[in-house]
Amino acid sequence: MLDPDRCRVARLSRDARFDGRFFVGVTTTGIYCRPICPARPPRDDNVRYFPSAVSAAQAGFRPCLRCRPDSAPDSPAWHGNHTTLRRALRLIDEGALSQASLGALCERLGIGERYLRLLFQQHLGVSPKAYALHRQCLFAKQLLHQSALPVADIAYASGFTSLRRFNDAFRRQVGHAPRELRRTPGPPSQDLTLTLAYRPPYAWEWLRDFLAERRIDTLEWEDERHYGRYIQWGAARGHFTAKHLPERSCFRVTLTLDDLGALSPVVRNIRRVLDLDADTTLIEAQLQKMLPEAFPLVEGLRLPGLWSPFEAGVRAVLGQQVSVSAAQRHTTRLVEALGEPTAEGGHHFPTAARIAASDLTFLRMPQARRDCLRGLAQAECEQRLEDDPRCWTTLKGIGPWSADYAALRGTSHPDIWLGGDLGVKRALAALDTLEPDLAAPWRSYLTLQLWSR
Incomplete structure (x- = not known):
């Protein structure tokens, strides 16, 4: 359960470290917001707190048009602590339920439908299909705000096979018709530009240098503020370039893709490659407890992902x-x-x-x-x-x-300990004692901290 007192302090301070960790529903307006929303804070007795955007939507609230909850970093609480649930969420985010039935998804997972529904109710408070539909609509909302794509193309890119079904689902989930959120469209372009947020801090210089040292020139490119590469997802081909905007705690991603049907899983994978959903403040607080006081942690260290x-x-x-x-x-x-x-x-x-x-x-x-x-x-x-x-x-x-x-x-598994790695061994030699198991479930970040020595 969310602690109302802590949530109240976080929303009144608009602390970006809590962005995506909970959402604020305002009963007088029927809107839910991120804790960093710039709108005037509502009274405490008009506020409800939710662990996820989908739980706020299922309670009847619609997303705020100022802070746009669809652009908030994902909360680690969504993933729960169950391996099957994590895999189910990943497959749904890749379009498993927009392309096949719940039974087909359960067959891939090796579990029954009843057990999967139970996992979702325990950890998210919604059904698998409700989760999938909400994710599709939030992604469509992001495209409506940030791109000049026609509404029909946005419906396809979000996993809908029918424009009529898209319009109905979007109105139920968001509270508006898609065209009501349409920004003034610019000229059609092959390139999409999307904003992908993260929770600060973000150690961009360390990640950039790590990737630059291993860069394949005909596959990848980078400079002081950019990283990009050629990508493929199934039969789809394209490329992206991510520009770091530290003043806005986000990356502006320019993406070219020859099949919009792969757009949603591709964007999710870009988030994973850049490790945008990590809560490094929480991770580093745990690592600091088991590391010597003199050990200098690199703040905001992220996992350097590869495409597949x-x-x-x-x-x-x-x-x-x-x-x-x-x-x-x-x-x-x-x-x-x-x-x-x-x-x-x-x-x-x-x-x-x-x-x-x-x-x-x-x-x-x-x-x-x-x-x-x-x-x-x-x-x-x-x-x-x-x-x-x-x-x-x-x-x-x-x-x-x-x-x-x-x-x-x-x-981007968060709990990998590369104890046999030469760089890790060298760093360990300079430390008196270290028990890596105490860093679980964040041993991947401990490995990177030792690599950074």
Whole structure:
């Protein structure tokens, strides 16, 4: 349960660290807001607090048009502490319920419909379909505010197959017709520009330098305030560039995609790659308790995500027993040799099918490592790879370090401890004692703090 006194102090102070951790419903207006809303604060007896935007909407409140709750960072409370729930949320965010039935989703999860509904009621207070519909409508609202896309294209990009159903659902969820929220449209453009918020602080310089050291020139680009890359999601192809705006606690993302049906999961994945939903204040408070007082934490440290678990696995194999610069050279050769060329002269990351079909003799490495890469790619082609890369150790040549590295960067798993990593070992040597288990469930962030030493 939310503590009303703490929520009251947070909303009156408009503390950005609480943005997305709870939402404020105003009974006199029927509107729900973020705690950082610039509107005049309502009286305490006219306020209700909710742990998530969807729970506020289900209680009959509609989103504020000033602070736009759809743009708030997600609260960790949404994910709960159950692995099945986390996987269900990820699949729904990728469009599982807009493309198939609840029964099909449960079959993928290996559980019954009744149990899934129970998980959602316990952790979110809503049904899976209500959660999915609310997420679709909030994403559509974001596109209505921030893009010049036609309403029909927004409906498709949000996972609706019928414009009429989109209009009905949007009116029920948001309280307005889609065209009522339509900003004055500009000229049609192939590029979309979206604003993705986070909770400060955000250690952008550290993340930028980490990514720059491992950058593949024909795949990625970065400078003082930008990071971008070519991307693929199923059959969709495109690219994005994210510009850091620290004064607004957000990234402005310019995105080009040739299939708008993949837009919602692509935007969700960009959020994951940049680790925009982490509550680093909470994480670092726990890490500081188990680290020596003299240990300087990097405030706002984020997980440096890669676009997919498969790409992270390939990079992990290429980085086995070599330096970061050597791993970068291997990956560059792989991308330039097997990556799909782009119209701009770059390359997409190679598909599993192209890696599996190649003899990889252009890579200067032991044959056993080439065989490991081909085995990983073949398993991906045959859909034999588990969702959790930590299970990939059954594949020949994939050890615990490679599997954990793929989980940390490919799925942004928050609780990966790379105790066998050389950089971590060096940092540990300078500390008297350290019990990594005390950092759970944030051991990935502990690993990064030690890498930053």
